[in-house]
Amino acid sequence: MPQALRTTFQRLTAAPTAMGLASRMALSRIKQENIDPLPLLKRTNLTQAALHERKHISIASQINFLSEASRALNDEWLGLTLAKQLDLREIGMIYYVAASSHLFGDALRRIVRYGRVVSDALELRVDQQGATLHLGISYSGFSRHTDRHQAEFVALVLLRICRKLIGHRIVPVAVSFVHHRSGNAAQIRSLFDCDVQFDSQADALSFDMTWLDRPVVDGDPYLNELMVKLCEEAIASRASNVSPFRTLVENNIAQLLPHGEASASNVARHIGVSERTFARRLASEGISFGGLLDDLRRELAINYLRQDLQASQIAWLLGFRQNSSFTHACRRWTGKTPSELRHAQEFR
Structure with a gap:
């Protein structure tokens, strides 16, 4: 097989990965509770070394590890717990390219464009319907139905970034998730400040359009120019996967x-x-x-x-x-x- 064709084939069939941030945080919590993480890591094909070295890990492994950690910690809402504790700067360049933007609308467009820096399975999109802006969150290359914690982690982190950017507790018009949840959802509703729908057709956060023209609190045009360049280089170097x-x-x-x-x-x-x-x-x-x-x-x-x-x-x-x-x-x-x-x- 010619090298160019082999490279293309490897790109199309490679398993989607993520930066492993949620898994590292979950591993830290497991150790704090004096729970042996090795059986959980083994069952999900992860190693402590890979997480400590901040390597990109398989999305499937992260989803399975978060599920295992949720049961071990007896935390049904582990993704939300981790998202609340996250220092947003740990997300890296995608946070800084957004935080240095001039307007919230500019920041949102950059988050959408550079989302794959965080995970090559993450696909973000922005749609306008009347006076409402929909931030759609979708994934490629793995079965979405296997996930709950990672999807909730990503959604809450995105909302926290939005609130941080403009220094205001933005209240979404609506929040929806594809996966199923039952029982008391008071915790997730209190975090998003609105009703949250499960068993929906799409994962999405919806906002009032008027927020788009709000200035970003720490906008810095010089830093933004540098971060845009770095993000462009990052997405150019990461091969995008096609969902099987x-x-x-x-x-x-x-x-x-x-x-x-x-x-x-x-x-x-x-x-x-x-x-x-x-x-x-x-x-x-x-x-x-x-x-x-x-x-x-x-x-x-x-x-x-x-x-x-x-x-x-x-x-x-x-x-x-x-x-x-x-x-x-x-x-x-x-x-x-x-x-x-x-x-x-x-x-x-």
């Missing part, structure tokens, strides 16, 4: 499941291809839609059972019309009913 087709399909299925609309035709339409093309792409990768749907339901079911959701609620979230259908599927997947699996020693 399987991941794209999984992310769309996960959004449609609770609505009972996770059919091949609906997923194809959401992706923007014909059913014929959709089936051909799946077949070319050795994937069947039914198998993919079943695997995803199994993974989500185990995740939801660990969150102590009721079986009836899980059945609805997975798109099963009856609780008995979920119980039958769970027994087929694991050899146990939902209740038996929840209480199994190896499940804990």
